[in-house]
Amino acid sequence: MGTSGKIYEDERPGRYPRPTSRGDLVANLRGGVSCEVVAGNEETTRMLIDGWLNPPPYTVHPSKNEGWVIFRPYEGKVKK
Numbered sequence: 274m275g276t277s278g279k280i281y282e283d284e285r286p287g288r289y290p291r292p293t294s295r296g297d298l299v300a301n302l303r304g305g306v307s308c309e310v311v312a313g314n315e316e317t318t319r320m321l322i323d324g325w326l327n328p329p330p331y332t333v334h335p336s337k338n339e340g341w342v343i344f345r346p347y348e349g350k351v352k353k
Contacts, residue, residue: 292310295322299327303328303329307343312341312342
């Protein structure tokens with residue numbers, strides 16, 4: 274689930290919530306809400322939420338805000 278490199282046109286500062294915990298991030302993803310996370314924490318965040326918090330399918334994209342990435346709920350078909 275690496276970073277796709279696609280930047281969405283609807284991104285502007287303050288548009289996405291910045292959760293204070295990984296549990297809040299997963300709760301937002303389950304609710305269909307995209308979130309901004311510090312880019313330097315992306316790998317660790319993915320490892321921890323995938324290993325322990327059982328998130329819904331998601332993708333990660335770079336943000337227009339330098340130093341941030343966007344965790345988005347996955348909108349396509351999920352392979353099982």
